[in-house]
Amino acid sequence: MRNVISSPQSAGFTVRAILATNIVMLREQKEWSQEMLGFECGLHRTFIAHVERQARNISIDNIEKIATALGVEPYQLLKST
Amino acid sequence: MRNVISSPQSAGFTVRAILATNIVMLREQKEWSQEMLGFECGLHRTFIAHVERQARNISIDNIEKIATALGVEPYQLLKST
DNA sequence: TTGTGACTTCTAGTCCGTT
DNA sequence: AAACGGACTAGAAGTCACA
Numbered sequence: 152m153r154n155v156i157s158s159p160q161s162a163g164f165t166v167r168a169i170l171a172t173n174i175v176m177l178r179e180q181k182e183w184s185q186e187m188l189g190f191e192c193g194l195h196r197t198f199i200a201h202v203e204r205q206a207r208n209i210s211i212d213n214i215e216k217i218a219t220a221l222g223v224e225p226y227q228l229l230k231s232t
Numbered sequence: 233m234r235n236v237i238s239s240p241q242s243a244g245f246t247v248r249a250i251l252a253t254n255i256v257m258l259r260e261q262k263e264w265s266q267e268m269l270g271f272e273c274g275l276h277r278t279f280i281a282h283v284e285r286q287a288r289n290i291s292i293d294n295i296e297k298i299a300t301a302l303g304v305e306p307y308q309l310l311k312s313t
Numbered sequence: 314t315t316g317t318g319a320c321t322t323c324t325a326g327t328c329c330g331t332t
Numbered sequence: 333a334a335a336c337g338g339a340c341t342a343g344a345a346g347t348c349a350c351a
Contacts (some may be wrong), residue, residue, distance in 0.1 A: 160270035166296045166306040174316085184314060193345055200315060208344065210289045211310075215247045225247040229292075264321050276350060281334065288325065291344070316351080325343070332336075 167232045177221045177228075185226070192220035212228045248286045250312045256284050258302040264275070273301035 178188050185203070189196040193216060201207040202217075211225075218225040253291075259269050266284070272279040274297060282288040292306075299306040 153285055164293050164296060166299075167292055170292060186314080188280075193349095196314095197316085197348080198346065201317085204316070206281075206317080208291045208293045210291050210344065211251060211295065212245055212289045213345080214292065215245060218247075224311075226307045229295075229307035229310060267333085276334090277334095278328080279326050281336090282326085285335080289344090291325075294326090318349100320348085321346090323343105323345080325341100327341080328338100329339085330337080332334100 155222060159182040166229055167205045169207070170209070170228050171203050171232070173228045173230075174199075174217060175203050175223070177223065181221070188217070235259045245279065245286075247310055248289070251290070251309050252284050254309045254311075254313070255280075255298060255302070262302070269298070269301060273297040 165200075174188075178185070182192070185199045186196040189199045192213075194213060198207070198213075202209050202213075214226045214228060218228050221228075255269075259266070262295050264272070265277075266280045267277040270280045273294075279288065280298075295309060296306045299309050301311060302309075
């Protein structure tokens with residue numbers, strides 16, 4: 152047997168991708184630009200862009216800021232749909 | 233906003249507290265020490281201790297590492313019970 | 314409007330300890 | 333076993349110019 156993704160969840164950094172997908176989805180639902188989301192949560196526009204492209208290892212405090220701005224609970228941003 | 237050490241329940245970083253509670257609960261369910269959890273997820277035992285005391289702003293990649301070690305999905309660590 | 318690389322500042326995270 | 337401290341290094345935060 153091989154240890155390839157045999158656990159309940161995969162072994163890599165897949166939650167970054169889930170987070171990115173959810174942020175983009177919720178932001179576009181509101182028809183917000185990255186700049187507007189950045190303004191709403193007090194983060195720089197380019198920081199949002201990096202997170203949406205999975206180019207940054209974001210911290211839990213900033214996840215909470217973005218979740219609050221988007222009107223969801225932080226855990227919902229990490230949950231794949 | 234940036235050098236807040238740790239004031240639990242202060243406006244803002246409540247998800248840190250939820251995360252901490254969940255990690256402690258799941259770790260103790262397994263009867264693991266902080267050192268053992270640290271070993272299982274490849275993080276230092278003192279860092280686990282800080283996270284459990286809400287004294288560190290952990291990144292999403294490390295949330296995923298801890299979740300994997302505890303056998304749950306990352307979003308479950310952020311969900312208050 | 315968004316993507317990206319690069320840069321500085323400051324904290325995350327490690328490792329050595331003691332209480 | 334866990335809290336806490338000091339001193340370090342790795343890396344996230346935050347910003348910018350430009351594509």
